[in-house]
Amino acid sequence: MKIAIASGKGGVGKSMLASTLAILFSQKKTVVAVDCDVDAPNLHLWLGESEKWDEIENISVSEKPIIDNKKCIGCGRCVEICAFDALRLNKNKPVLNQFFCEGCAACKVVCPAKAITMKKVNNAEIRIKKNVHDFPLISAQLYPGEVGSGKVVDRIKEKADRFEYEVMVLDSPAGTGCPVIAALNGVDFVILITEPTPSGFFDMKRVLTVVNHFKIPYAVVINKWDINPAESNRIEKWAKDRLIGKISYDKKIFQAIASLKTIIASDLTAKKEIEDVFINLRKMLALHKIEQNS
Amino acid sequence: MIQIGITGGKGGTGKSTVSVLLANKYRKEGKKVVLCDCDVECPNDYLLLGQELKKAKSKVHAQFPKLNEEKCQKCELCVKECRSNAIFQAPSKYPIFLHELCSGCGLCWHLCPNGAIEIEKKIIGEIFVNQIDKNFYLVTGRSVGVVDETGPIVTKVREAALKLAKDLKADYLLSDSSVGMHCGVIRALIGVNLAYAVTEPTPLGSHDLKLILELLKILKIPSKIILNQADLGKKELVNKISKDTKVKIKYEIPYSKELVFAYSKGKLGKVNIL
Numbered sequence: 001m002k003i004a005i006a007s008g009k010g011g012v013g014k015s016m017l018a019s020t021l022a023i024l025f026s027q028k029k030t031v032v033a034v035d036c037d038v039d040a041p042n043l044h045l046w047l048g049e050s051e052k053w054d055e056i057e058n059i060s061v062s063e064k065p066i067i068d069n070k071k072c073i074g075c076g077r078c079v080e081i082c083a084f085d086a087l088r089l090n091k092n093k094p095v096l097n098q099f100f101c102e103g104c105a106a107c108k109v110v111c112p113a114k115a116i117t118m119k120k121v122n123n124a125e126i127r128i129k130k131n132v133h134d135f136p137l138i139s140a141q142l143y144p145g146e147v148g149s150g151k152v153v154d155r156i157k158e159k160a161d162r163f164e165y166e167v168m169v170l171d172s173p174a175g176t177g178c179p180v181i182a183a184l185n186g187v188d189f190v191i192l193i194t195e196p197t198p199s200g201f202f203d204m205k206r207v208l209t210v211v212n213h214f215k216i217p218y219a220v221v222i223n224k225w226d227i228n229p230a231e232s233n234r235i236e237k238w239a240k241d242r243l244i245g246k247i248s249y250d251k252k253i254f255q256a257i258a259s260l261k262t263i264i265a266s267d268l269t270a271k272k273e274i275e276d277v278f279i280n281l282r283k284m285l286a287l288h289k290i291e292q293n294s
Numbered sequence: 295m296i297q298i299g300i301t302g303g304k305g306g307t308g309k310s311t312v313s314v315l316l317a318n319k320y321r322k323e324g325k326k327v328v329l330c331d332c333d334v335e336c337p338n339d340y341l342l343l344g345q346e347l348k349k350a351k352s353k354v355h356a357q358f359p360k361l362n363e364e365k366c367q368k369c370e371l372c373v374k375e376c377r378s379n380a381i382f383q384a385p386s387k388y389p390i391f392l393h394e395l396c397s398g399c400g401l402c403w404h405l406c407p408n409g410a411i412e413i414e415k416k417i418i419g420e421i422f423v424n425q426i427d428k429n430f431y432l433v434t435g436r437s438v439g440v441v442d443e444t445g446p447i448v449t450k451v452r453e454a455a456l457k458l459a460k461d462l463k464a465d466y467l468l469s470d471s472s473v474g475m476h477c478g479v480i481r482a483l484i485g486v487n488l489a490y491a492v493t494e495p496t497p498l499g500s501h502d503l504k505l506i507l508e509l510l511k512i513l514k515i516p517s518k519i520i521l522n523q524a525d526l527g528k529k530e531l532v533n534k535i536s537k538d539t540k541v542k543i544k545y546e547i548p549y550s551k552e553l554v555f556a557y558s559k560g561k562l563g564k565v566n567i568l
Contacts, residue, residue: 040505042501083446198341198560210440
């Protein structure tokens, strides 16, 4: 069973919830946790872990065109067809803007002089901790300035699949684009977490478009509900029986994380509230026949 | 005209809030400002300013593949070559294009030896312009439906905002980026004279601040740090990064109930604290 936590808006509590749920699940089942926010991975911090990894593997998820200027006839065809504006003609020769290039190889295919070859680039690393609270954590870092976050997410999901697990907990990145689509593709259940602000509510509905596209059943959690009870109420009414919990705002959460202390190990109100979320989540998973014997 | 990028790596540190606060500061100084919301996946600046996105000023199109079954020889070349894994083909069946994974790069139709892949134009984004007052315009980009590759929408909204700013002879063009460091963030920042990295004084904020400062260095963009909710958490974490990277902290914004209230009520346009 694969469960993803998503939100649209950043900083609303995805990693906090994902880390705590992973620990709670691990008390009953075998778990693997996956940090799909490969731009800015934080799940290890929420799990009370430092930057020390058991395994680091360099990977290549993208290619870049190498242009042989001796063969190039300066026709400009590659510049014309590039869907990402990554090529420009300068003195009749194409110049690559590496930051815009997606490595799709369309330029190579259209070049009549066969002047373009594709070269793999090392653009990310997969990082593994074998035993965090008795389960493995798979994380990754896309190197700054590189492209291909969605493909890195695909790779870590494949990696995580090779572990033995009953529950895979996936922490999605913010937004709605390629890494989010990659994170949500193929999961059995999504928990949407939001905060009671217009931005939080709107952005959750934006990512719901992706969830609905894949026809994934979902539940809703409101974080920091007490910073705006009226807006929280609006979200509750909208979510109806999909609401599986509310978490209160607590400044002390940052002191806990600063000392790499998990929520489960703390005496924060959030601990009890997320335990309630966990109970409701399992009821809902049973209802959808996603998790049996719960 | 000065172009400033607002970014930060981590989500929820206050990029949009800072963007509006900066706009407020410059307007108060009598300057003309265009704010460009480049977070096309989840644009929020209009909400903070109490605006609505009504009628799109322009649309952003992209091209996608469409199969002509009469011409297709089921050779599987497109399936093998697609870097996005967006083409699926069961044995002896026609290939199926998975729109939600397709970047619209065009490799497949350029490659197909039988000319069996046609091009279908689709709307992937919309651009909105809101005039907030005489000297303040907001340009917003927003993706439409499920879009895998949102980077090109960012480039288009940046172009539209730049054109508007030039036409208006604006003094400042502010470019509010999305979270992370991916292509959409890079496209929001390319061409700015200065970038502000907005962070919070937590291990999470500082972890991501280091990454975004590294990216800004690679992009050769001069940068400064803005520390939001400066009085919550551990400020020394950010001070250390500032010292190590020699990137100065430009503003410290303390936590304030007034700010949180204005944020959630769409009244941030009236707050002057920078």
